[in-house]
Amino acid sequence: MPELRARFAPRVSAKARPLVDVEVLGNHFFEDEAEGFSTVLGSVRPGVAIASADRRLVVGYRLEGLWLEEESGLYSEARRLEAELEWAAGRVLFAGFGHRDYTDEKRSRWEGDLGFGGSIGSIAGSPVVAGATIRLADAEARVYDQLGVSVAASTTIPLGRRTSLRVAVSAAWDDYFNSGGPEGLLVFGTTDKRRDLLGRAGLTLWAPEWRHVRPGLEVRATRRDSTADDSPGYDFSYDELRVVIWLRWSFTAGRGTPTTVTPAGHVPLEWGIEPGDGLQDERILDLLRRDEELRRSSSCTIRP
Secondary structure, three states, X not given: OOEEXXXXXXXXXXXXXXXXEEEEEEEOOOOOOOXXXXXXXXXXXXXXXXXXXXXXXXXXXEEEEEEEOOOOOXXXXXXXXXXXXXXXXXXXXXXXXXXXXXXXXXXOEEEEEEEEEEEEEEEOOEEEEEEEEEEEEEEOOHHHOEEEEEEEXXXXXXXXXXXXXXXXXXXXXXXXXXXXXXXXXXXXXXXXXXXXXXXXXXXXXXXXXXXXXXXXXXXXXXXXXXXOOOOOOOOOOEEEEEEEEEEEEOOOOOXXXXXXXXXXXXXXXXOOOOOOOOXXXXXXXXXXXXXXXXXXXXXXXXXX
């Protein structure tokens, strides 16, 4: 499952500068019966960041596309206006609003989300970050209208020798409040209102960094229970155990900054909190938006 995230932010002034976020996520299934569900998600978000002594505001416009390895190709595309307000203490308030088009026009929708998160303390000296997001979608077909809430928490435990263990849990509740009845029976296989509950837990072991690249091994367990899972061919509930290999590349652009001076006999101390070592506080925004299932709460089903 390859993943690429990059941010380009040339400096224009001390307070404001343009930036571009680029994201490419790939997910491939090797079994013949599931290969058609392999996906590629790509997005680009140009924007501007305005910073002060204790906070930073980022405003951007995201263009996004999701491709399936099927004859249909492009499955959905979105255009969203997004904003993030982040304080130096680590708290973040974020919001997004826009339109998402699907190949099935009935699913196309206006959507919005609002979230907040930050540090909530520590466990055995390891900082814990947590946050919550509320989501609302107004679809072309009322049966796909949706209200959802997501919560997530994470901590990273140092193990020594620049190795760390990241523990993350997340959950999402979704209510298709206009489902049910004859239309719900046709779309979701039940005349009852559809409600989903998804939970996820993951452990990631990060090895020491080498040449700005840090390898990691993640074991992730997911379970989703849905009220729309009684009729044959409508498989919304599922269990998944996934193993992911990570290669995280990071760098710091230091051009134009003052150079450091190393006096004779200087011995650097291994604090274990240098950029890229993975032991610093994790941005709650990245944690809440990492899982595409939680952010979009796909309403797809698998038919035989």
